[in-house]
Amino acid sequence: MCALSYWVWCCWARRREQWVVLRSCANGLCLGDAVAHAVLPGICVAFMLSGTKNIAVLMAGAVVSGWLSLWAIDLITRRSRIKADTATGLVLSVFFGIGILLLTVIQRSGNASQSGLDKFLLGKAAAMTGSDVQLLAVVCALLLGTIAVFLRGFWLISFDPNFARAIGMPTRSLELLLATITVVAVAVGIQAVGVVLMAALLLTPAAAARYLTDRLVLMLFLAMSIGALSGVGGAYISYIAPAMPTGPWVVVVLSSIAALCVFFAPRKGLAARWWQHRRNRRQMLEENVLKVFYQLGESKSDFFAPRPIDALQQRRALSHKQLQQGLKRLAAKDYVRQQPEGWVLTDTGKQNAQRLVRVHRLWEVYLSRYHHLAPDHVHDNADAVEHLISPDLEQQLEAMLDYPQADPHNNPIPYKKPKTGRCIAISLSEL
Amino acid sequence: MVIQTPQPALEIHNLTVSYRDKPAIWNIDFTIPEGVLGGIIGPNGAGKSTVLKAAMGLVPVSSGHVRIFGNPLSEVRQRVSYVPQRESVDWDFPASAIDVVLMGRYGKRSLWSRLQRSDHDIAMDCLRKVQLQDFAHRQIAQLSGGQQQRVFIARALAQEADIYLMDEPFAGIDAATENAILELLSNMRNEGKTILVVHHDLQSAYEYFDWIVMLNTRLVASGPKDTVFNAQLLGEAYGAKLTMLSRMANLLKQREFPVQE
Numbered sequence: 297m298c299a300l301s302y303w304v305w306c307c308w309a310r311r312r313e314q315w316v317v318l319r320s321c322a323n324g325l326c327l328g329d330a331v332a333h334a335v336l337p338g339i340c341v342a343f344m345l346s347g348t349k350n351i352a353v354l355m356a357g358a359v360v361s362g363w364l365s366l367w368a369i370d371l372i373t374r375r376s377r378i379k380a381d382t383a384t385g386l387v388l389s390v391f392f393g394i395g396i397l398l399l400t401v402i403q404r405s406g407n408a409s410q411s412g413l414d415k416f417l418l419g420k421a422a423a424m425t426g427s428d429v430q431l432l433a434v435v436c437a438l439l440l441g442t443i444a445v446f447l448r449g450f451w452l453i454s455f456d457p458n459f460a461r462a463i464g465m466p467t468r469s470l471e472l473l474l475a476t477i478t479v480v481a482v483a484v485g486i487q488a489v490g491v492v493l494m495a496a497l498l499l500t501p502a503a504a505a506r507y508l509t510d511r512l513v514l515m516l517f518l519a520m521s522i523g524a525l526s527g528v529g530g531a532y533i534s535y536i537a538p539a540m541p542t543g544p545w546v547v548v549v550l551s552s553i554a555a556l557c558v559f560f561a562p563r564k565g566l567a568a569r570w571w572q573h574r575r576n577r578r579q580m581l582e583e584n585v586l587k588v589f590y591q592l593g594e595s596k597s598d599f600f601a602p603r604p605i606d607a608l609q610q611r612r613a614l615s616h617k618q619l620q621q622g623l624k625r626l627a628a629k630d631y632v633r634q635q636p637e638g639w640v641l642t643d644t645g646k647q648n649a650q651r652l653v654r655v656h657r658l659w660e661v662y663l664s665r666y667h668h669l670a671p672d673h674v675h676d677n678a679d680a681v682e683h684l685i686s687p688d689l690e691q692q693l694e695a696m697l698d699y700p701q702a703d704p705h706n707n708p709i710p711y712k713k714p715k716t717g718r719c720i721a722i723s724l725s726e727l
Numbered sequence: 728m729v730i731q732t733p734q735p736a737l738e739i740h741n742l743t744v745s746y747r748d749k750p751a752i753w754n755i756d757f758t759i760p761e762g763v764l765g766g767i768i769g770p771n772g773a774g775k776s777t778v779l780k781a782a783m784g785l786v787p788v789s790s791g792h793v794r795i796f797g798n799p800l801s802e803v804r805q806r807v808s809y810v811p812q813r814e815s816v817d818w819d820f821p822a823s824a825i826d827v828v829l830m831g832r833y834g835k836r837s838l839w840s841r842l843q844r845s846d847h848d849i850a851m852d853c854l855r856k857v858q859l860q861d862f863a864h865r866q867i868a869q870l871s872g873g874q875q876q877r878v879f880i881a882r883a884l885a886q887e888a889d890i891y892l893m894d895e896p897f898a899g900i901d902a903a904t905e906n907a908i909l910e911l912l913s914n915m916r917n918e919g920k921t922i923l924v925v926h927h928d929l930q931s932a933y934e935y936f937d938w939i940v941m942l943n944t945r946l947v948a949s950g951p952k953d954t955v956f957n958a959q960l961l962g963e964a965y966g967a968k969l970t971m972l973s974r975m976a977n978l979l980k981q982r983e984f985p986v987q988e
Contacts, residue, residue: 462783510823
């Protein structure tokens with residue numbers, strides 16, 4: 297039962313949060329938090345006036361005070377010099393303070409039906425009844441429906457409010473509607489997670505989903521699923537371990553999922569980025585080692601002679617371990633082979649090495665010709681860029697520079713068809 | 728020197744706007760004829776953007792009014808397009824280039840009705856006009872500054888308006904993009920559209936525009952470029968601020984005095 301209820305309310309709560317996240321992360325966090333805390337006095341007053349714990353009545357109270365808090369924040373920001381984040385913090389603490397005060401008054405009053413009201417602080421899904429769940433389901437459906445209908449409007453006022461107003465969109469009403477949705481979502485979820493942790497539920501699913509996709513609609517669905525999943529998970533844990541409040545467990549599950557997203561999201565996740573860096577480092581090492589063979593071959597006019605390790609090391613400062621790693625991987629690609637007297641470049645190895653040297657020197661020409669860099673300033677940059685120049689870019693460079701024959705240091709540029717002899721002659725004569 | 732036109736596309740009448748009681752523009756009064764490519768120039772803080780925002784009803788106006796094709800904005804909204812400053816939005820928002828251009832079609836549909844096939848075709852067409860067709864599904868965060876600016880212009884094109892108000896479309900873009908955008912705007916002008924651009928670069932202003940409005944919190948000049956682009960008026964616009972005026976503005980702010988009674 298509680299699992300079902302979770303699943304239902306999860307659907308709605310997740311909805312709103314992304315707008316909060318999208319509009320302004322730092323401030324949004326505060327805003328969701330403020331509304332969540334601000335519903336407490338409403339719940340207390342509703343209880344004091346009605347004397348019952350009827351969920352519908354309490355929720356109405358919650359909506360009213362949540363709404364008041366948003367209105368207060370807006371008023372303070374617009375009418376005074378206080379900035380939005382300060383105003384939000386101010387409203388949060390004042391409303392929550394009043395809420396706690398009222399809660400204490402109620403508990404002291406000796407009203408027998410008050411027991412369990414403090415569950416609103418941390419949430420207790422098991423305390424929900426069948427009719428509570430029905431009500432939740434209806435409210436959630438309404439919230440989802442509203443979002444689906446006004447998706448475009450919400451989207452535009454979040455991205456570019458000035459443009460929205462310029463094309464005559466009723467931005468003020470849409471903002472009001474969005475605020476109301478937030479408040480209702482918070483009010484509905486409060487029984488399950490409690491006011492203290494509500495903000496986490498409002499924001500975390502969206503933040504996690506943002507890691508997984510760049511598309512808004514997909515992000516909404518992902519956020520919803522993440523929310524639902526953690527809702528079910530948290531409710532289940534609090535169900536099998538009866539002394540546990542639900543809210544903290546939902547948040548724990550949710551945070552774990554979010555952490556997974558942050559670490560393992562494709563492309564944006566930390567793991568993916570680490571992997572990409574590792575690949576870059578390996579590629580750079582391999583190509584740098586390969587280049588050494590070409591440079592040695594060039595200076596000795598023999599590309600295919602075996603090279604002992606220390607000959608390679610003399611040419612480029614690489615640690616022994618790095619060099620061995622690079623050679624091993626080049627050997628696996630059949631770019632080099634190990635022979636008793638040393639390492640030997642293969643035909644494919646030479647072609648690739650030649651290409652690297654070619655793009656390196658082309659880039660140097662480009663830098664000196666278009667950016668007017670002195671010849672002694674172009675090498676380092678080219679050393680980095682050579683690993684990134686695709687065959688496509690290479691062709692463009694060649695065409696743009698009109699097949700230059702030597703780089704700014706007067707080293708010949710080795711094209712695929714050997715015409716190096718002529719190159720050298722010309723570049724020497726130009727000296 | 729202010730040259731007025733009889734049947735203006737845009738009429739700014741005696742407009743005063745203040746931010747937090749400090750006047751940003753005082754009694755601005757000018758007209759822009761139909762079918763010109765006009766530029767608003769003036770030093771920083773002269774209120775150039777404020778004029779456009781006031782024309783679009785985005786900032787509260789202390790006094791005066793704006794007429795577009797002789798009507799208040801609310802009656803001709805479909806014929807007006809506004810391009811905000813590029814920095815005014817968060818480009819990390821999860822959206823693709825085509826999504827942003829499609830926003831230009833929102834004004835043609837009611838809030839909840841779906842966009843049509845034709846809207847998508849028009850949006851794609853507009854992207855083609857700014858040569859970004861290959862970037863249609865690229866995330867906006869991954870576009871360069873110049874490309875983002877072109878996306879904004881494509882969105883304006885998608886509105887199929889008759890008058891375009893653009894806030895700093897040439898800011899922070901490279902020379903090639905600047906030329907491409909200028910050519911696009913000139914073509915639009917040749918098709919009879921009216922375009923008013925807030926521009927920061929005095930050097931290129933004379934070359935780019937046929938009508939020039941010079942602001943420095945007050946209106947210095949407005950008219951065909953050959954009439955108003957002269958040393959005396961430029962000196963007035965860019966020279967020392969009118970000290971009396973700015974002292975008065977500060978005083979009004981300090982005393983929280985209403986600009987208009």
